[in-house]
Structure formats: structure tokens, C-alpha cells
Amino acid sequence: MTSNLPKHVTIDAFVLAGGQSSRMGEDKGLIPLNGKAMVSYIIQTLQKARLSVKLIANHAAYRNFSLPVYGDVVINKGPMGGLLTALENTSADLVLLVGCDMPLISVEAIAYLISSIDREHLIVSMINNKPNPLFSLYPSSLKTAVREHVMADQLKMTDFILNNKTTLCKTFPGHMSGCFQNINDKAALLALETNWEKAKLDILKF
Template sequence: MITIKTYLLSGGKSSRMGDDKGLKSLSGKPMISYLVDTLQQLDIKPVIIAHHPNYKSFGLTVIPDKIKDKGPLGGIYTALSHARENVLIISADTPFVDSQTIEYLIRHHIADRINVLDYNGKTQPLCGLYPFRLLPEVECNLIANKLKMMDFLAENDANSIAIPFESNGFRNINTPEDLSKAEHEISNNFKTA
């Protein structure tokens, strides 16, 4: 249905979690598998940007960051370099991003611009579309160690798309406490997709 190269960012240090976030078990399965399942509903086969060898078990293409330790902007650089075209970026620590949200982003994007979602007044840079034309700009920022995503969005006139419906998709799971809360909600019939 949707033909856009999609990348799941899971190459971070996971310093607050203690282990690789995307592989942490959430209600009996790796956290990243929720996003993989959601994307499969949209006929999207994502590429995973990660360093841990266990990601290969998902049967998807797994690539490492081209430049390590540069945060999400480094992941976007890796995705754009690999795809050689516009990309959809989603962070692996947001397992509850659902198909409705992804479809809304794609349906309302403006061509050739960064398009990110806004939920309840908060910009979500790691659920967004990034144009290939910005690859040199991303590279310049990495070289200069200018890694703040919000600064990058502002400098490049990102289009912010407000979501008009309720969503639990933008809850980052960064700490063991976040994981425990998410487990509790799922066990109380929390809707994940």
C-alpha cells in the first residue's frame, strides 16, 4: 500500500534502560516487534538501524550506524545514505505508534520537506518523513557535532502535522520504570495497535 523506505532507529546506547531498548521484552516479545508488526499491516518491510546481532532474528535488513554515537540525527544520516531517497523514520522506543498514525503522517505530508507529527503540542521528530535532499545538511551537522533534533527541524523549516485523534503512540520507553508501566497497561488490556 505504502511505498516508502522505512527505518527503525535502534542504534542508541540505551544508557537509561541498561540494555538495548528495542530488544527488551515487553509483554513477552521484543519491544521493536510491535512496530515491525504495525508496519507489516501497511505492507512496509522496515530496515533496522542497530548494532546488536540479535536484531537479525527478525528476518529484516539490519545495518549499523555509518557514524556511531551521533544520536538520532546519526540514524537519519544512516537511513538517507542507505536509501538514497526520502525515508520514514520511527524510533524503536515508541512501540505503540499505530498504523492510523503512520498513515496520517504519509497522507498529510508536504513533498520535499521534513514532515513530523505534533501530538498535544509536542513535536515528535522520530516519527517523521525526511527528504533525501537533506543528506548533505545532516552530514554537516554531524561533522559540527550539532546533534539536537529540534534545532535541526527549526533550521530546515520542518512541516509539523498535528494529530487530531487520541494516540498512545508517543510514549517513549526509555527506563525500566517506563517499561514496567507499559507492561502494567498491556496486562490491563491496553490497546497497542
């Protein structure tokens, strides 16, 4: 799929695994979903899309995935700090930042996001008219601006995105919205496990 990228544009995909979830009571990406760590589904999909995959995580267990793992360059700064860590550890033109709690993300959604990229624009996915910072493309040229926001404790990613002059919004069609289901608590996890096959079929049929 990366063969569809504009010539000489490179992407590194970083999965933001974070740390312990207050609602889950444990590290969200490592929580079992149908016998596999939740983050493993996202890794597999990114690899199917032929992207270079790296992890931002502090738990030693993430090294079992045999991928590059980076701890936060500035601790306790949330997803904005994770973005800074990604930008500090890439030589690619763009970083695709992905949350660890969207196991239904699809190759088709990735292809749709990158279909109009260039080196200069921040491409933010819009799901149900809301920006999703954790499925968006960030140019490496934003590293200094991101670092300044992190060091000033200006950590709201939506504010950073919507106030950035290079931002382009990529609105996803309604039939893709299921790809972005967040598994934020045990009830959502149980519901997805119960309806796993149907959920996967609903994603794949489009």
C-alpha cells in the same frame, strides 16, 4: 495503506534501534515486552502499513528479525547520526524514521502522518504541541544537510527540524497521543506490561 501515497512517491521506514540505554541498562529495542522484543511490535505495525522496513542497529541480535540492518555510518552521533545512516542507505524519496521505544504506534498514526506528503517537505509529527523527530518523514534530498550537521556535531534534531525551510508540522489529534508513549525506563515498561490490553484497546478504539 501505501496505496494512498501520491503517485511515484516512495518511502523506506527505518527503526532507530540505537544501542544500550543508560536508564534501561541494556539495548532498549531488545527488551522483552509481554514475551516479545519491544522493537518487534513496531516492525509488525510498519509491515501492516505495507512499508519497507529497515533497522539501524549495532547489536548482532537485530539480524534475527530477517530485515536489512545498518550500523551507524558515523558512530556516537545519536539520533541525528541514525538519520544520516538511513539517508545514506535508501533509494526512496522519503525516510520514515521511528524510534524503537514506541510499541503502541498504530497503522492509523502512520496513515495520518503520510496523508499529505510530497517529495520535498520534511513532515514532522507534533504531539502535544512538541515535535517528535523519531516519528517524522525526511526527504532524501536532505542527506547533504544532515551530513553537514553530523560532521559539525550539530546533533539536536529539533533544532535541525525547526530551522529547516522545508519543514511542515503535522499536528496529531489528542486521541492519538497514546500511540507515542515512550518506554524509557523499567517503571514505564512495567506499567505498560501491567496495562497492556487496556493500552492496546485505547489505541484501537479510535
